[in-house]
Amino acid sequence: MNTFQGAPKEKKLTDTAIADSTAQKKTLKDLSIGEAAHIVDFFKENDAVKKIEAMGLRRGKRITIIQKLGRGIVVKISNSRIVITSDVAKNIEVE
Amino acid sequence: MTKSIKVALAGNPNVGKTTLLNHAAKTNLKVGNWAGVTVEKKEGFVSYRGYDIHFIDLPGIYTLEPISEDEWIAYNFIADEKPDVVVNVIETTNAERDLLLTTELLEFERPMIIALNMSDEAKKLGIEVDAEHVGELLDVPVIRTNGRNGDGVEEMLDKIVESAERPRYPRAPKYEEQLETLLDRIQTEGRDGRNDSGAHHDKLTKRALIKMLVDSDGRYEEKVRLEKLYKKGIDGIIKDERYAFARGLFDETFRKRKSRNRDITDKIDKIALHPILGFFVFLLVIFLLFKISFDFSTPFMNWTEGFIDNLLAPLALSLLSHVGAGKWLPQFFSQAIVGGVGFVITFVPLIGMIYFLLALLEMSGYMPRIAFVMDRFTHKLGLHGKGMIPLLLGFGCNVPAVMATRTLENRRDKFLVMAMIPFMSCPARLVVFSFFAVLFFPHPAVVIFGLYLLGIVIGLLTAFVLRKTAYRGKLSHFVMELPPYRVPRIRTVFQITWVQVKSFLYRAGTLIFAASVVIWVLLNTPPNLKNQSDSAAAYVGKAITPVLAPIGIKDWRISTSLIPAFLAREIVLSSMGTIYSVDIQQKTTEFHFVPALETQLNGLGEATKESLMSLLTPKIQTLQTEGGDQNLQNVIRSSFTPASALSFMIFLLLYTSCLATVAVMAREGGKKFALLFLAYSFVMAWGVAFVVYQVGSLI
Known part of the structure; x- marks a missing residue:
């Protein structure tokens, strides 16, 4: 599917430090439409993460990707649907 | 003279609080703003069994660990205005998420009523809830409501009046053992030199204790030990404990069957969220x-x-x-x-x-x-x-x-x-x-x-x-x-x-x-x-x-x-x-x-x-062709x-x-x-x- 096009290509190189530590880890951003996974962990503990946790996206929860459009990702979690952008999704480890 | 009861409606966004308020107060509604901010404030007034019930619809929020303006308003209202009763509206279909807010509300130890809203919708999706059991576990009256037809609104008013006549304080949530011991210690320590704790008896509320613990810096060595043990800050530990409590409550009282009823929202979203359609x-x-x-x-x-x-x-x-x-x-x-x-x-x-x-x-x-x-x-x-x-x-x-x-x-x-x-x-x-x-x-x-x-x-x-x-x-x-x-x-x-x-x-x-x-x-x-x-x-x-x-x-x-x-x-x-x-x-x-x-x-x-x-x-016809x-x-x-x-x-x-x-x-x-x-x-x-x-x- 379409990836986030707004980010410059060099981004991956400048973020090598983070990329190294998370290279092998699959994030929510990597999932495709219709795919389901469990949330393992969050790489950061910022306000956005606190908010999505309160909204129900918590460790151990099973999520399904409903739609991806531009930078937006619609995630279904039990009976609610939450939109997050890919810059938040890349901080969520899934398996 | 009629007595008045101040009731706060608290719940996650889109759970149907406002619709319940409309049912209860009919046209007796007031729309304004919270002081100093442009967040909308809805209030409703109901005369019931000789009481003037004053409803305040708090902004829809997910948590009472405030970050956004909405969350601060709700937090300040419950902490400072001390409503006589808090009605916690839960969207039954999303109870697991909603119970985090419930857990946080319980810490305030104000008289509370839980309204399980849209339980009919939940039933269709195969979600069953043992309302009585929720009530027993939390020591809180639990009612079922339906925003669509107003079912349960009268029962809600009855429970509010009962609660005002004989205040019933909920059981504060119990967390991890070592954390509880530490909170108990703060309770005993703080017993002297305190006047207004917000508690109904001569005790600090769980919420107040937690706040003191989080703000205590290095005063308690148990806190330092806990943080080391869990490899995270005390606020992180407390957050996890709340989630665990909410999860436990959910597992204990809710059951999910496989339902053949496909969610209508998923069907509509197939088209409404489609990249082209x-x-x-x-x-x-x-x-x-x-x-x-x-x-x-x-x-x-x-x-x-x-x-x-x-x-x-x-x-x-x-x-x-x-x-x-x-x-x-x-x-x-x-x-x-x-x-x-x-x-x-x-x-x-x-x-x-x-x-x-x-x-x-x-x-x-x-x-x-x-x-x-x-x-x-x-x-x-x-x-x-x-x-x-x-x-x-x-x-x-x-x-x-x-x-x-x-x-x-x-x-x-x-x-x-x-x-x-x-x-x-x-x-x-x-x-x-x-x-x-x-x-x-x-x-x-x-x-x-x-x-x-x-x-x-x-x-x-x-x-x-x-x-x-x-x-x-x-x-x-x-x-x-x-x-x-x-x-x-x-x-x-x-x-x-x-x-x-x-x-x-x-x-x-x-x-x-x-x-x-x-x-x-x-x-x-x-x-x-x-x-x-x-x-x-x-x-x-x-x-x-x-x-x-x-x-x-x-x-x-x-x-x-x-x-x-x-x-x-x-x-x-x-x-x-x-x-x-x-x-x-x-x-x-x-x-x-x-x-x-x-x-x-x-x-x-x-x-x-x-x-x-x-x-x-x-087509859109010309506006006012003549006239x-x-x-x-x-x-x-x-x-x-x-x-x-x-x-x-x-x-x-x-x-x-x-x-x-x-x-x-x-x-x-x-x-x-x-x-x-x-x-x-x-x-x-x-x-x-x-x-x-x-x-x-x-x-």
Whole structure:
């Protein structure tokens, strides 16, 4: 599917430090439409993460990707649907 | 004396708190703002079993660990105002998520009632809940409610009264053992030298203890040990404990069966969120919004106008002459009241319809989906998809649109959208456009559409310039919930529409009335003057005419009518009505009440038929093809050329000639921002109008 096009290509190189530590880890951003996974962990503990946790996206929860459009990702979690952008999704480890 | 009970309604967003409040309080609702902020505050009043129950609808929030403005409001209210009862509304289908807030509310140890809302919806999805067991575990009364039909609302009122008579305090949640021991220690330590703890007995609430623990720095070695053990800060540990408690409560009391009922929301979203189809759904929704609001209301607008001009005005005039009123009273009445206020009232059907449809759209759950579908395009322009909602609201009225920018958490995103909103043309401007466009152009609908488009282009241009200058920086991320689709409750939609129409009528009765009177007085000062152009109004108008002359506004009567138009744009026409009608000879005709009333009643039937018929045609019909004040049309025709009419409309489109919008912008973005923007919009309006007028005059 379409990836986030707004980010410059060099981004991956400048973020090598983070990329190294998370290279092998699959994030929510990597999932495709219709795919389901469990949330393992969050790489950061910022306000956005606190908010999505309160909204129900918590460790151990099973999520399904409903739609991806531009930078937006619609995630279904039990009976609610939450939109997050890919810059938040890349901080969520899934398996 | 009746006793009053203060009840806070707390819950996650979209759980149906407001609908429950509407059921309980019926029309006894008050909409306002929380002090100092523009977050909407809803209150309801119910007299029940000898008590005055005062409901306060807290903003929908996910957590009471406050970060956003909404969360702070809810937190402060519960912590400081200490409501007698907290009703925690839970959306049964999403209970696991909602129970986090419940857990946090329990820590406050206020008397509580849990309302399991929409349990019928949950049942369909195979979710069963043991309500009694929830009540036993938490020591809290638990009821089932249904927002759709109001089931359970009476039981809620009963429980509130019971709770007020015999306060029942919930059991605070129990957390990890070592954490509890530590909290106990703080409790015993703090027993001395304390007066107001907020607890019902001589003890601190769990919430207060937790706050003391989090703020204690290195005072407790157990805290340091715990943090080491869990490899995270104490706030992180507490957060995890809350989630664990909520999870445990959920597992204990809820059961999920496999259900064959597929969620309707998933089905609709297959289309509504589709990359291509979703865009067309959006276009269709917007098209219908405008088509229905314009075409459906036009016949009613024409009817209202006839009703005022052909029934109310002559009736009042004949009554006035009956009681032998002098010369100036009837004159004042027909010029200032009918010409000014009466004219604006004509637009009630249009405004009411727009508000009705926007409320319908919002309650259906589709609104946030617009943000998702459009973000793909808007984020490339550096704008947040969520900004689409305030911008669309702007077409209804700029004031609530500016208020809606609070859904944008990031300051930069918020200001960008706020600077675009005033260029979104509202019905007040449409009032003026439809009048002038019909008068001067063969294809008025094209002109009006062009003006709307021009507004959007100028808005985008403004955002572009701001992004390159004052608001550089990256577009922020976003997180939002897409609520399930629901069939809106029509009564609630009507209630919301009525509140808005009422405030419009109120403006017509106060601001617009005052402006009309002031103009009328200025026009007739000094008294007994022979020539209109010697009046005080003419003097003021003439003074500003040189500024407006380059854009084609050379007549003092037009520049004069622009002054009161700063109160609200639609006044421009009513003040023109007042100024020009002084020139017009009032024709007196015989008036008979009964046949006039009959004509009006028949007309209403015709208008209804015409409205319904217009919905069957696929295109948006021309606005007001005929109608409009014939007299005013004739005199205005002689004061404008097509070029100056167009330039006048553009000026009024772009210049933020609306006191209410400027006021709300000042409140949301600061005085400096609002005034700078006002000046900017004036310069922009003048510039574009100048170019259009000069080019138009050459053709």
